[in-house]
Amino acid sequence: MASKRTRPNAAVRDAFRAAGERCTPQRLAVYKFFSQHRRSYSIADAVDALAAEAIGQATVYRTVPLLQDLGLLSRIHAPSGEHRWVATRPGHFHALACRSCGRVEEFAGCDLDELEARLARRTGYHIEGHHMEMYGLCRACASR
Amino acid sequence: MASKRTRPNAAVRDAFRAAGERCTPQRLAVYKFFSQHRRSYSIADAVDALAAEAIGQATVYRTVPLLQDLGLLSRIHAPSGEHRWVATRPGHFHALACRSCGRVEEFAGCDLDELEARLARRTGYHIEGHHMEMYGLCRACASR
DNA sequence: GTTGTTGCAAACAGTTTGCACGAAA
DNA sequence: TTTCGTGCAAACTGTTTGCAACAAC
Numbered sequence: 001m002a003s004k005r006t007r008p009n010a011a012v013r014d015a016f017r018a019a020g021e022r023c024t025p026q027r028l029a030v031y032k033f034f035s036q037h038r039r040s041y042s043i044a045d046a047v048d049a050l051a052a053e054a055i056g057q058a059t060v061y062r063t064v065p066l067l068q069d070l071g072l073l074s075r076i077h078a079p080s081g082e083h084r085w086v087a088t089r090p091g092h093f094h095a096l097a098c099r100s101c102g103r104v105e106e107f108a109g110c111d112l113d114e115l116e117a118r119l120a121r122r123t124g125y126h127i128e129g130h131h132m133e134m135y136g137l138c139r140a141c142a143s144r
Numbered sequence: 145m146a147s148k149r150t151r152p153n154a155a156v157r158d159a160f161r162a163a164g165e166r167c168t169p170q171r172l173a174v175y176k177f178f179s180q181h182r183r184s185y186s187i188a189d190a191v192d193a194l195a196a197e198a199i200g201q202a203t204v205y206r207t208v209p210l211l212q213d214l215g216l217l218s219r220i221h222a223p224s225g226e227h228r229w230v231a232t233r234p235g236h237f238h239a240l241a242c243r244s245c246g247r248v249e250e251f252a253g254c255d256l257d258e259l260e261a262r263l264a265r266r267t268g269y270h271i272e273g274h275h276m277e278m279y280g281l282c283r284a285c286a287s288r
Numbered sequence: 289g290t291t292g293t294t295g296c297a298a299a300c301a302g303t304t305t306g307c308a309c310g311a312a313a
Numbered sequence: 314t315t316t317c318g319t320g321c322a323a324a325c326t327g328t329t330t331g332c333a334a335c336a337a338c
Contacts, residue, residue: 022292022337044327056295061328077221077275096263096271105267115255116278119240123249124283127240131221132276134260139268166312166317188302200320205303 006035006087007072015070026055030063031072035087039102040076040095042084076104079135098138150179150231151216159214170199174207175216179231183246184220184239186228220248223279242282 012031016023033046047057067073071090075083079099086104096105112130120127156175160167177190191201211217215234219227223243230248240249256274264271
């Protein structure tokens with residue numbers, strides 16, 4: 001199950017290579033941090049945790065957008081406005097996030113094509129994409 | 145049409161009163177700034193523009209969340225991650241935003257109830273809400 | 289060997305806060 | 314007259330950058 005969501009080191013390595021980016025232990029560690037659990041983290045979380053491996057905060061700040069460009073990480077918006085990050089498979093992605101523990105479920109089918117077409121017709125906009133997230137409480141947090 | 149989207153001073157005044165908040169010229173000016181055009185602005189935009197009326201930035205920073213609580217302002221997320229704000233009617237709100245000029249169209253019907261129910265069933269989450277935005281280019285920006 | 293990456297610390301930007309004054313109720 | 318809001322400036326938080334040493338290729 002985890003193998004469907006996260007990628008083994010070799011695959012991450014290939015993603016770097018394909019993009020002409022160097023594969024360093026620090027970058028692998030940043031990806032590993034975010035992909036260890038199926039949940040979102042703030043950059044501060046990552047900086048704190050990775051300091052234990054002597055990885056500097058500048059490296060974390062530089063690596064997160066890189067992983068995003070490679071499609072390995074996605075930004076989500078907590079209801080509070082805070083930005084958080086989740087390890088994801090490349091491609092269209094939506095999150096259902098628990099606002100209490102940070103746990104995240106991915107889902108793909110969002111059925112927004114028809115709504116998009118209708119809005120485009122009504123407004124004359126050229127619609128390029130959308131951003132959608134659901135939030136609430138996971139089963140464990142709800143029953144607490 | 146504008147009267148449907150923005151509110152006359154008296155209505156804004158009432159919104160403050162109803163919430164037990166004082167109605168000051170500064171607060172009215174902040175709301176007026178955001179509601180003047182059907183588009184989104186960053187807080188920096190508001191600070192710059194309102195400095196001309198001798199309104200301090202702390203006041204802007206304090207007033208924006210207040211207007212949000214009153215349902216007069218909504219936060220949207222530019223694809224870049226930047227936060228922007230739009231004057232809106234209270235209630236369920238979605239934005240279709242032009243990423244070039246900042247113009248915003250409101251729409252309400254998002255048809256996500258069924259998807260929400262399906263996800264809740266599948267994941268066991270108690271879903272409290274969602275966040276959805278569309279972005280692209282408005283007609284004017286697309287034909288340029 | 290060449291080029292890109294890292295860690296550090298300093299710089300920077302955006303946001304919040306303490307306080308004395310002034311305005312709303 | 315009391316209470317709350319405002320403006321200013323300082324403080325604070327989160328993020329970015331310059332640079333010398335170092336590691337990937």
